[in-house]
Amino acid sequence: MIKHLTITTPGQGLLEFTDKLNAVVREANVQEGLCTLFVQHTSASLLIQENADPAVKRDLEQWFEHLVPEDDTLYTHRNEGPDDMPGHIRSALTATHLAIPISGGRLALGTWQGVFLWEHKRKGSARRIVVHIGA
Amino acid sequence: MIKHLTITTPGQGLLEFTDKLNAVVREANVQEGLCTLFVQHTSASLLIQENADPAVKRDLEQWFEHLVPEDDTLYTHRNEGPDDMPGHIRSALTATHLAIPISGGRLALGTWQGVFLWEHKRKGSARRIVVHIGA
């Protein structure tokens, strides 16, 4: 079964959408299976991370900003501004897709795990995620 | 079909568990399909790498220790000590889930590929992996 999720991002950063994904899984009414998420963009990516302490999210964002800075003179692709190429690289380092088993009708996430969309553009937008739920 | 694997880690580093996974796949008795692994933690991750020369494992561990050092002053999240935030970042750079096709009743791994759990905490623990096997 294929479902579609649109997540509207307010700007750069990690945005948790575990609740919205849980709602899709509940609606699918599958007791045991596999939920696969696929983001249809190359300047936004997916990540499973701790959702208890907000400092984890901030530290992740800052560490990636240091590793892949906006002002690196190496970039030649700047069509959409200084956040263009860093977004592609940060996407390459994280994930375009995730798969999470479904058990007892629910995502088998660990106690502290949340599902995040990572917006890499300064100006957020409506990001499309395709969700596949299989047996 | 959902199976559960618990891997007990002795401390930081890559720990191969291909044999344990092979046993789960044999027991499932699926001739052709897909095996998906999901680790229910954000301070441990999954990786497929060469398992022939142990130097590969050591070099990978050391390279990641340099890229994501424990004493980076950037981190504000230190609840569980200096290995806390580096573990989250190293997890983000590797994988929370893996999928490996099953062919002829066996994992379709390449000749030199092994499946590893990467423990990012100094003090190891019992790590839970959910295994989904689909047709």
Add this chain to the structure above:
Amino acid sequence: MIKHLTITTPGQGLLEFTDKLNAVVREANVQEGLCTLFVQHTSASLLIQENADPAVKRDLEQWFEHLVPEDDTLYTHRNEGPDDMPGHIRSALTATHLAIPISGGRLALGTWQGVFLWEHKRKGSARRIVVHIGA
């Protein structure tokens, strides 16, 4: 259903093979499902990235060459030359497998997304990719 793809690489770098993968999916004749790719090597990896501007590909390649240089004195594993260990690390940072939903008989890729094989060895070779297509 399991299919096999062999991609012959001319040397280091990102090589798009979206067309070859599309042909495999068309042949499978599945209207809705999930396509999973698995590369059977640890010195080549998979990536979904923008395929419109060739500068993205070049910038990605150069950025990874800087992050994981060939002449790092840290490496002890050099069996197959200076491109050996950087290949393993660059593989660890990208992906050994990808999953893309199938909708309306086609891969649900975004407008600018292409599927790439990343050859990490100077001397290219015939790289084996196992493709699983499930419902």
